[in-house]
Amino acid sequence: MSQMIDKESLKHAIKAVWIRSLTEIQPDILEGLQNARDTERNERARQYLDIIIENAQIATRNGTVICQDTGVPTFYIRTSLGFPYQDSFRDAFDEALREMTLKEFPMRSMVVDPLTREERGDNTGENVPILHVELEPGLDYMEIMAAPKGAGSGMWSTMTVLPPSAGAEGIKKFVVDSVLRAGSNPCPPEIIGVGVGGTAAEVTHRATLASLRPINVRNSKEEYAQLEKELEEAINLSQIGVMGMGGDTTVLAVNIEYSGAHNPWLPVAVNINCWPGRRAVCRVYADGTVEQV
Known part of the structure; x- marks a missing residue:
């Protein structure tokens, strides 16, 4: 029987990619900001771009959030029907966000009931985290893209x-x-x-x-x-x-x-x-290996 991915292993991958999405500037965004800085003709705009770039680099280096608005947790998942995970997707993502917010990572709780404005205080809510799942035949991994939407x-x-x-x-x-x-x-x-x-x-x-x-x-x-x-x-x-x-x-x-x-x-x-273009991607393989893409 092939190895099965357990929920705790998947939660570990979810936490890592979510934290990366909040704290790491992606290379294409950083390059775009630097190119804009080089071609910008407005002196004040160049100064602001310098500040933005420095902020992003410090956040990436120190593992701190690029922006205090950590947004609505949103994930895009690509996998195949044959991927060896049989537990609940919903429970894995809910528990990962709850544990991070309450115990493991200094992150504001941003999710409330849209009508009553009540909140659980753990960045979960009805249908949140938002999960988009796409099945793709032949994949030997589960790809997770984390995308905070502020x-x-x-x-x-x-x-x-x-x-x-x-x-x-x-x-x-x-x-x-x-x-x-x-x-x-x-x-x-x-x-x-x-x-x-x-x-x-x-x-x-x-x-x-x-x-x-x-x-x-x-x-x-x-x-x-x-x-x-x-x-x-x-x-x-x-x-x-x-x-x-x-x-x-x-x-x-x-x-x-x-x-x-x-x-x-x-x-x-x-x-x-907004300018950080926050996103991060990881791949979880059938042998339990996690690759940060």
Whole structure:
């Protein structure tokens, strides 16, 4: 009989990748910030970029949170039906967040009941942590991406349904208007995730995934990659700048993900990620080995 992954081992991996997502700046984000610092023409914006970069490097080095808003715990899981784990996913993630918050890691409790505002005090709630599971045949590991979604940027997310005739120009107008409406509130420079197509639920999901894609990776389809580039250039003309203080760098990237759309409509969603672009990935293998990716 093949070895089985037990719940305690999975919880250990969950805790490690969650803490990394809160404390480590990813290489693509750091490179994007440094490139922005090198090309920024506004002196005040350059000074703020220096502070941001230093903050991220200190947090990574010391294992402290990059931002005090540790967000809603959100995880994207890829695995196969044959992966040797048979316990409860929900229990593993709930227990991991509860133990970290109450005993093991200095992390604010950010999750409340949406109506009564009551909280458990442990970063869990109804359907939280949020778990997205995708089954992929042939995988010999379970991949976990941790993605803290804070309110400072998350509350500026938008969604609409355009007529198909709006086309690319309609998408561009809606995305640019959404970013201008948010102004300095999402702590720019931002990573803008754009979802196009699908249903109302799917398009917001795609926008969130887009906001988590590495900022040095363009959409694989030429039309969408070109639209990403045009949106990035247009938004940076706004001169909102770093922390809203003016300058050339309002966004580090605009990423688009899309799904097939129903013929009569064109859904579009925008998910704004603040400058740390917080995410981390690990892989748990069938022999119990955990790889931090």
